[in-house]
Each structure stands twice: as structure tokens, then as C-alpha cells.
Amino acid sequence: MKIGVIGGGQLGRMLALAGTPLGMNFAFLDPAPDACAAPLGEHLRADYGDQDHLRQLADEVDLVTFEFESVPAETVAFLSQFVPVYPSAEALRIARDRLFEKSLFRDLGIPTPAFADILSQADLDAAVASIGLPAVLKTRTLGYDGKGQKVLRTAQDVAGTFAELGSVPCLLEGFVPFTGEVSLVAVRGRDGETRFYPLVHNTHDSGILRLSVASVAHPLQALAEDYVARVLEKLDYVGVMAFEFFEVDGGLKANEIAPRVHNSGHWTIEGAECSQFENHLRAVAGLPLGSTAKVGESAMLNFIGEVPAVGKVTAIDDCHLHHYGKAFKVGRKVGHATLRCKDMATLQAKIAEVEQLIGG
Amino acid sequence: MKIGVIGGGQLGRMLALAGTPLGMNFAFLDPAPDACAAPLGEHLRADYGDQDHLRQLADEVDLVTFEFESVPAETVAFLSQFVPVYPSAEALRIARDRLFEKSLFRDLGIPTPAFADILSQADLDAAVASIGLPAVLKTRTLGYDGKGQKVLRTAQDVAGTFAELGSVPCLLEGFVPFTGEVSLVAVRGRDGETRFYPLVHNTHDSGILRLSVASVAHPLQALAEDYVARVLEKLDYVGVMAFEFFEVDGGLKANEIAPRVHNSGHWTIEGAECSQFENHLRAVAGLPLGSTAKVGESAMLNFIGEVPAVGKVTAIDDCHLHHYGKAFKVGRKVGHATLRCKDMATLQAKIAEVEQLIGG
Numbered sequence: 001m002k003i004g005v006i007g008g009g010q011l012g013r014m015l016a017l018a019g020t021p022l023g024m025n026f027a028f029l030d031p032a033p034d035a036c037a038a039p040l041g042e043h044l045r046a047d048y049g050d051q052d053h054l055r056q057l058a059d060e061v062d063l064v065t066f067e068f069e070s071v072p073a074e075t076v077a078f079l080s081q082f083v084p085v086y087p088s089a090e091a092l093r094i095a096r097d098r099l100f101e102k103s104l105f106r107d108l109g110i111p112t113p114a115f116a117d118i119l120s121q122a123d124l125d126a127a128v129a130s131i132g133l134p135a136v137l138k139t140r141t142l143g144y145d146g147k148g149q150k151v152l153r154t155a156q157d158v159a160g161t162f163a164e165l166g167s168v169p170c171l172l173e174g175f176v177p178f179t180g181e182v183s184l185v186a187v188r189g190r191d192g193e194t195r196f197y198p199l200v201h202n203t204h205d206s207g208i209l210r211l212s213v214a215s216v217a218h219p220l221q222a223l224a225e226d227y228v229a230r231v232l233e234k235l236d237y238v239g240v241m242a243f244e245f246f247e248v249d250g251g252l253k254a255n256e257i258a259p260r261v262h263n264s265g266h267w268t269i270e271g272a273e274c275s276q277f278e279n280h281l282r283a284v285a286g287l288p289l290g291s292t293a294k295v296g297e298s299a300m301l302n303f304i305g306e307v308p309a310v311g312k313v314t315a316i317d318d319c320h321l322h323h324y325g326k327a328f329k330v331g332r333k334v335g336h337a338t339l340r341c342k343d344m345a346t347l348q349a350k351i352a353e354v355e356q357l358i359g360g
Numbered sequence: 361m362k363i364g365v366i367g368g369g370q371l372g373r374m375l376a377l378a379g380t381p382l383g384m385n386f387a388f389l390d391p392a393p394d395a396c397a398a399p400l401g402e403h404l405r406a407d408y409g410d411q412d413h414l415r416q417l418a419d420e421v422d423l424v425t426f427e428f429e430s431v432p433a434e435t436v437a438f439l440s441q442f443v444p445v446y447p448s449a450e451a452l453r454i455a456r457d458r459l460f461e462k463s464l465f466r467d468l469g470i471p472t473p474a475f476a477d478i479l480s481q482a483d484l485d486a487a488v489a490s491i492g493l494p495a496v497l498k499t500r501t502l503g504y505d506g507k508g509q510k511v512l513r514t515a516q517d518v519a520g521t522f523a524e525l526g527s528v529p530c531l532l533e534g535f536v537p538f539t540g541e542v543s544l545v546a547v548r549g550r551d552g553e554t555r556f557y558p559l560v561h562n563t564h565d566s567g568i569l570r571l572s573v574a575s576v577a578h579p580l581q582a583l584a585e586d587y588v589a590r591v592l593e594k595l596d597y598v599g600v601m602a603f604e605f606f607e608v609d610g611g612l613k614a615n616e617i618a619p620r621v622h623n624s625g626h627w628t629i630e631g632a633e634c635s636q637f638e639n640h641l642r643a644v645a646g647l648p649l650g651s652t653a654k655v656g657e658s659a660m661l662n663f664i665g666e667v668p669a670v671g672k673v674t675a676i677d678d679c680h681l682h683h684y685g686k687a688f689k690v691g692r693k694v695g696h697a698t699l700r701c702k703d704m705a706t707l708q709a710k711i712a713e714v715e716q717l718i719g720g
Contacts, residue, residue, distance in 0.1 A: 017377055023670060023683030023695075025399060039385060040400055273678070273700075288675040295655060310383060315648040318633070323383030335383075340633075 001285060002027065004061035004083070006075065008035030008043060010324040010333065011067035011261050014269070016040035018277035024285070029057050036325045037067075048075050058082035065239060065284050069095045069259050070142050086190075086238040086284040087259045094235065095259040098140045098171040105254045108230040112254040113246075114174035121162040127172040128158050134175040137161055139168050147207070151175075176253055178246035182215070184224040185265035187240045187279040188232045190286045195279070196225045197272060197292045200264045202244070208331065211351065212264045213299040214271055216344065220245075220252055231257060240265070240280035263302065263333070270320045270340045271298025296340045297347045301354045303335040308357040313337055316353050318346070361645060362387065364421035364443070366435065368395030368403060370684040370693065371427035371621050374629070376400035378637035384645070389417050396685045397427075408435050418442035425599060425644050429455045429619050430502050446550075446598040446644040447619045454595065455619040458500045458531040465614040468590040472614040473606075474534035481522040487532040488518050494535040497521055499528050507567070511535075536613055538606035542575070544584040545625035547600045547639040548592045550646045555639070556585045557632060557652045560624045562604070568691065571711065572624045573659040574631055576704065580605075580612055591617060600625070600640035623662065623693070630680045630700045631658025656700045657707045661714045663695040668717040673697060676713050678706070 001024050005012045008030030016026045016037055026041030035043060042060075046053035049072055057064065063084040069092055076089040094100045098115075105112040116127035118137065128135060133155075139148035150165060152158050152172075162170065181204065185197040199218040203211040215221070228243045242262030244255040265276035274282075274290025282289055306328045307313070313321045320338040328334070337354050341347040361384050365372045368390030376386045376397055386401030395403060402420075406413035409432055417424065423444040429452055436449040454460045458475075465472040476487035478497065488495060493515075499508035510525060512518050512532075522530065541564065545557040559578040563571040575581070588603045602622030605612040625636035634642075634650025642649055666688045667673070673681045680698040688694070697714050701707040 013380070017380060020373075020377060020400065020685070021680075021682045022674070023667065023681075023685055025685070040380065282674060287671050290674065291677060307383065311647050314382070314642060314650065317651060320381075321383075322381045325380070325383055325385070 001025070001063075002061045003281065003284070004029065004057045004064040005037070005041075005067055006030075006048065006064065006071050007067035008032065008037040009067060010036055010326070012037035013040060013324060014266070014277045014322070015065075015067065015261065015281060018269075018275055019281045022278070022281060022285075022287075024281065027057055027061055029053060034327070039325070048072055051078060054078055055082065063284055065280070066092065066260055071096075087241070088236065088238070091235045091237050091241075091259050095257050096141055098138055098143075098256065099169070101256060102171065102173075102254075104231065104234065108227075108234060110227045110230060110254045111251065113176045116172045118162065118170040118172050121160070124158060124162050124170070124172060128152065131172060131174045133158075136173045136175060137165060138171050138173065139165055140171050141169075149207070176246050176248050178248050178253070180247040181244065181255070182218070182220070182224070182247055182252070183212075183242050183244045183262065183264040184221075184228050185240060185242045185262060185268070185276050186225075186228045186232060187276070187283050187289055187292070188237050189283045189289050190238050192233075193289055194229060194232055195289050195292045196221075196228065197265060197268060197276065198294055199224055200267070202264050206331075208304060208333070209263050209302055210304070211299065211301050212267055213347070213351075214267055214294060214297065216297070220247070223252055227252065227254065239283045240276050263336075264300075266322065266336050267298040267300040267338050267340075268292075269322070270338045271295055296342060297344050298338060298340045299347055299351055301337050301339070301351065301358065302333055303337070303358065304333060305330050307335040312357055313354075316350065316357075318350050319354060361385070361423075362421045363641065363644075364389065364417045364424040365397070365401075365427055366390075366408065366424065366431050366439075367427035368392065368397040369427060370396055370686070372397035373400060373684060374626070374637045374682070375425075375427065375621065375641060378629075378635055379641045382638070382641060382645075382647075384641065387417055387421055389413060394687070399685070408432055411438060414438055415442065423644055425640070426452065426620055431456075447601070448596065448598070451595045451597050451601075451619050455617050456501055458498055458503075458616065459529070461616060462531065462533075462614075464591065464594065468587075468594060470587045470590060470614045471611065473536045476532045478522065478530040478532050481520070484518060484522050484530070484532060488512065491532060491534045493518075496533045496535060497525060498531050498533065499525055500531050501529075509567070536606050536608050538608050538613070540607040541604065541615070542578070542580070542584070542607055542612070543572075543602050543604045543622065543624040544588050545600060545602045545622060545628070545636050546585075546588045546592060547636070547643050547649055547652070548597050549643045549649050550598050552593075553649055554589060554592055555649050555652045556581075556588065557625060557628060557636065558654055559584055560627070562624050566691075568664060568693070569623050569662055570664070571659065571661050572627055573707070573711075574627055574654060574657065576657070580607070580610075583612055587612065587614065599643045600636050623696075624660075626682065626696050627658040627660040627698050627700075628652075629682070630698045631655055656702060657704050658698060658700045659707055659711055661697050661699070661711065661718065662693055663697070663718065664693060665690050667695040672717055673714075676710065676717075678710050679714060
């Protein structure tokens with residue numbers, strides 16, 4: 001079976017590493033000459049709107065999937081004429097746009113921060129008056145890793161901010177006094193079977209995920225699964241979805257969904273019986289889903305900008321390096337380490353060891 | 361770091377799957393147009409003696425390693441002029457030839473079946489008179505998976521057999537009444553650090569490995585490690601080596617070594633903290649070695665000729681598919697499954713499930 005992937009970054013790379021042992025081959029559509037998934041499959045180097053190359057991809061592969069949600073809607077619609085596409089155009093349409101996403105949460109009874117659609121500075125002023133400060137103004141589309149958003153704390157922050165974010169459609173979200181950030185990675189098969197990984201505690205810095213720790217019997221696991229199942233069923237979703245929540249007052253408020261394998265699920269490569277990457281491929285290919293049970297206690301630490309010396313990372317017991325083969329760039333995710341340990345105490349000690357490498 | 365691999369079969373494929381997350385790139389030299397490692401790196405399609413392509417490979421990579429031991433000595437010698445080669449030409453020279461191999465065992469005080477060098481039918485007749493029957497006549501080089509050998513039980517089997525095996529240099533080995541076959545996979549770094557995986561029980565059928573089960577505290581582990589360490593040190597070996605033994609009278613008799621990652625170590629991908637493939641690459645690259653400790657209880661079953669339906673293999677809990685992406689061929693190793701279970705009882709039940717798929 002040959003899988004087409006829109007995007008050829010580290011998520012595509014890890015999909016190929018997981019799918020090759022299943023007998024799958026890969027083709028990546030990515031305009032970047034140095035797309036880091038390229039060594040693991042065919043690289044169609046073209047823009048995401050290039051219909052000649054999209055048609056070529058559709059002709060070559062059995063199905064198409066995505067490694068990022070900002071794919072143009074036209075790309076998905078065009079491909080869907082010729083080849084099965086998972087997740088669906090509708091799932092991508094919702095997940096790509098913060099307004100549609102938040103509206104879906106509200107419609108399904110999933111708690112989410114107060115929000116308002118912002119199409120002008122006047123809209124913003126009115127929404128701030130209603131929702132209050134602090135609040136966060138985010139572009140409705142194309143934001144990631146803290147990009148395309150601004151925290152508003154004072155009236156001064158509000159003035160002129162719509163233009164500052166490019167005068168594009170935005171969403172204002174009320175600030176929630178969260179005690180933690182968690183994500184649930186779920187997978188749903190073509191037949192509707194759904195499985196959930198354990199909730200993951202996430203720590204961000206400057207909007208970029210730094211540390212994910214798989215939880216042990218988290219008290220909000222069942223609640224999170226209930227919320228995520230509502231979205232998966234509503235969208236008749238196929239594949240892996242990650243759902244980010246704020247922990248607020250012992251409950252959960254929905255932040256956002258990612259209709260794809262997700263950074264907070266990278267620990268599953270070593271830390272779960274079947275990784276999010278293999279499970280995504282099983283789902284889209286119509287294969288039985290794999291177990292989402294943990295193997296030991298696991299955490300994931302991102303390498304941002306550069307990977308520490310390979311000899312130092314590999315010298316740490318219980319540590320598994322994932323180098324994305326990318327060049328150094330400030331703020332870029334260039335690799336991660338998974339720690340898989342026999343107990344939480346060991347895990348905490350190992351996290352400190354890897355953090356020292358990153359800091360040093 | 362770019363690694364050159366002589367041979368582009370499933371061992372090269374699994375080396376690349378293990379090395380890519382370490383940030384390594386791969387180039388495979390293999391004359392086969394459909395070399396199954398090719399999708400994971402650069403494919404130099406040329407004969408093993410093609411000096412132009414060997415020179416190109418040497419220029420492109422940081423070091424060269426092998427996925428099979430029958431590489432011509434000239435190839436190794438040629439490459440060694442330009443680029444580091446691990447394991448060394450001397451290790452390959454020994455491992456490639458059953459006479460040199462058995463002589464090394466004898467010189468190092470490692471018990472091994474009686475053997476005699478056979479260069480003619482007269483040599484064979486004399487050796488049979490001395491060693492007795494049953495015995496096994498094997499070509500000194502190029503044998504694998506039961507090819508290039510013949511079991512001799514009667515005087516009739518002996519007559520004309522030297523010519524039957526091609527009138528090439530052979531070794532006659534006395535038959536040992538073994539109760540089991542085990543292998544020890546070891547890894548030795550450039551600095552001499554050595555680690556051993558648990559002993560593996562192997563079951564062959566028609567000379568081809570069918571089932572490997574990682575042992576639990578095998579009583580002969582320490583003895584096997586002692587024997588293997590002697591060979592590794594004598595050869596100043598760098599990389600993974602597999603050492604096959606017969607279990608005889610509660611002791612071990614050396615059968616043969618493979619100077620490379622080995623089929624009986626495939627279970628380590630899921631079943632050990634660090635797989636034989638990653639550890640081989642760590643060793644040859646001069647990185648710290650990874651832990652050889654088990655994760656759960658594991659076994660490996662080979663798929664010979666064809667891989668069962670992917671949907672059926674993936675439906676079995678605790679089962680991890682490794683499809684080599686090869687075409688069907690009688691007697692060809694085309695894939696394997698690793699079972700990683702919480703205890704030996706579960707493992708035995710799961711082995712039976714996979715065996716049913718293979719049989720059916």
C-alpha cells in the first residue's frame with residue numbers, strides 16, 4: 001500500500017518510520033527542497049496548490065493523509081475527487097479554523113473559554129468589553145507554536161491589535177486561569193472503533209511545547225475521552241486526533257484540536273504498545289487499531305533549535321533519541337527524546353538529566 | 361553522519377529504520393534493482409566488486425558496514441583504504457569461512473563439534489573415517505539458511521558428495537546430539553565496551569530459522585558470554601555479532617558466528633531497551649552503547665515465502681509486524697512478527713496464534 005502525505009516534515013518522517021514495517025511506501029508532497037521526510041519516500045516537490053502534482057500524487061497512491069492542518073481547502077477538495085482522503089475535508093475545514101473549532105465544541109456541550117469572532121478592530125473592542133481582559137487574540141487560521149496570537153492584558157494592548165495581526169479574521173478568547181495543560185491523543189478507525197492514549201501533561205514555553213509526560217490513571221481521563229469521542233463521532237473522523245485541554249477548577253476546558261499525529265503523542269513511539277504514528281496509519285488504511293496501553297512510564301522532551309550532541313543523548317539510560325535531520329534554526333523543532341522508565345521517580349530523574357543537556 | 365551499507369536487504373532496511381532517528385543517512389550498495397532497503401536511503405546499484413561504485417560510496421559516507429558476511433575480501437580491502445570499515449576485514453575473513461571460524465573457536469578453547477578441512481573426495485573419505493557418521497558437509501563459504509550443506513548418514517551419502525557440493529573447499533563437521541539451539545547477540549563498541557542480549561532459543565525448519573524466543577535467566581548465559589567475549593576481544597570486534605551454539609549435555613558447543621545483525625536478534629526492536637540495529641550503529645559510529653535489557657517477554661516468528669494478510673497480523677494483540685517489502689518467493693524471508701508480552705504464558709499463547717496464521 002502506498003500512502004500520500006501532504007507535508008514532508010518530522011511528522012511525515014515518523015509516519016514513514018512507523019509504516020514501512022507494515023509494508024507501506026510513502027510519497028510526500030512538500031515544496032521544501034530539504035523536507036526531512038524525503039529520505040524515507042518519494043518527494044514530490046511542489047506547492048500545495050499545484051494541481052499537476054496533486055493529480056500525480058493521487059494517481060500514485062492508495063490514499064492521502066496530512067501532517068498539518070493548514071492545507072488549503074481547495075487542495076483537499078481536489079484530491080478527494082480522485083483518491084480517498086483521511087481525515088476528511090470536513091474535519092480539516094473545522095480544525096483549520098479556530099472559530100469553527102470553538103463553535104463545534106460549544107455545539108457539542110464541551111466547555112471552552114468564552115470566544116468571539118473578530119473581523120475588525122470594532123469587533124475586537126466590542127468583544128473585549130463583553131469578555132473582559134486578560135484575553136488572547138488569535139488568527140483564525142495558520143497559527144502554530146504560539147505564532148499568530150497576542151495576549152491582551154490592558155486597553156493599550158487592545159488598541160490597533162487587529163491590524164497588528166494582519167487584519168485577518170481572528171478569534172478573541174477569554175483567558176482561563178488554568179492549573180495545567182493536558183492533551184488526549186485518540187484514534188478512530190474507518191469502522192468507528194475508537195481508542196485513547198493516556199492523558200498527557202504538557203509544558204509550554206513561549207508557545208512551544210517543551211515537555212509531555214504521560215499520566216498515570218489521571219482522574220480526568222474518562223471526562224476527556226467523553227469530550228473527544230463527541231468530536232470524533234460528529235466528524236465521522238478517521239485517523240489520529242489530538243485534543244488539547246486546559247485544566248480548570250478540577251475540570252477541562254477545550255483549547256484546540258489537531259487533526260493529525262501530534263507532538264504531545266511522540267512519546268508513544270517507545271512508550272505505548274502501538275505508537276500514534278502506526279495507529280494513524282492503521283486507521284486510515286482500514287486495519288485493526290493497535291493497543292494504546294503504556295509500556296513503562298514515559299515522557300517526551302522537545303529539542304528546539306538544535307539537537308544536543310548525539311553522544312550525550314545516547315549516553316542517558318532509558319533515553320531514545322529522535323533526530324529529525326533538520327538544520328539548526330531558532331525556535332524550530334529539530335528533534336525530541338523519549339524517556340521510558342520503570343517508575344515515575346526514575347522518570348523524573350531522567351527528565352532532569354535531559355533538561356540539563358538542553359540547557360547546557 | 362552517513363553510513364554506507366554493503367547489501368540492501370532486510371537487515372539494511374532495519375538498520376536504516378533504527379539509524380534515521382539518530383540523525384543518520386544511509387547509502388546501500390546492492391546490485392538488486394528491488395533491494396528492499398532502497399526506499400530508505402540512496403541505492404548504489406552495482407556489483408560488490410565494482411570499484412567505481414565502491415569508491416563513490418567511500419567518498420560519500422563516514423563509515424561502511426555490512427549486512428552479510430559473504431562480501432568479497434577484495435571489496436573490504438578496497439574500501440578500507442578510503443573509509444573506516446566495521447567490522448574489520450579480519451573479522452569478516454574469519455566469519456566468512458567455516459574453517460577459519462572453527463579453528464578460531466578451537467584456538468580460544470571454545471568447545472565446537474569435531475571438524476576437518478575437505479579439499480577433495482579423498483579428504484572427505486578420510487575425515488569420515490576419523491570423525492564418524494552422522495556428519496554434515498558444508499561449503500566453507502557462501503552457505504546460509506541451510507544452503508550449501510548436506511547431512512551424511514550412511515557411506516552412500518558420502519560417495520561423490522564433494523562433487524555434489526561443487527568441488528569447492530568444504531568443512532566436515534561431526535554431528536552433535538544437541539537438545540537445543542541458542543544464540544547470543546552481542547555488541548562491542550570502538551572502545552571495547554561489550555554488552556550481551558539474553559540468550560535466545562531458536563527453532564529451525566529445513567535449515568531456516570522459524571522461531572526465536574528470548575530466554576528468562578538462562579543458566580548458560582554466563583558461559584555463552586564468556587565464549588563470545590573471547591572471540592570479540594581476539595578480533596578487536598566493533599559492532600553486533602551473533603554467535604550460534606548447540607546445547608549439548610548441559611553445556612554449549614559453538615556452531616557459527618555472524619559478523620552482523622542477525623535474524624535471531626530481530627525481537628530486540630520491540631523486546632529490548634535498545635535494538636540490535638541501533639546498537640550496531642551506535643557501536644560503529646563510536647556512540648555509547650544502549651541497554652540490552654528486555655522489555656517484557658518476547659519472541660520472533662519469521663514469515664517465509666509470503667507475509668500473512670496484514671489485517672490479520674495486526675489484529676493480534678502484542679504483535680508487531682515487520683514487512684520487508686519483498687515479492688513472494690518460496691523459502692525467502694519476507695517479514696517477521698515480534699511478540700512482546702507481559703509474561704511467558706501469554707507469550708506462548710500468542711506464538712500459537714501467529715503460527716496458526718502462518719500455517720493457514
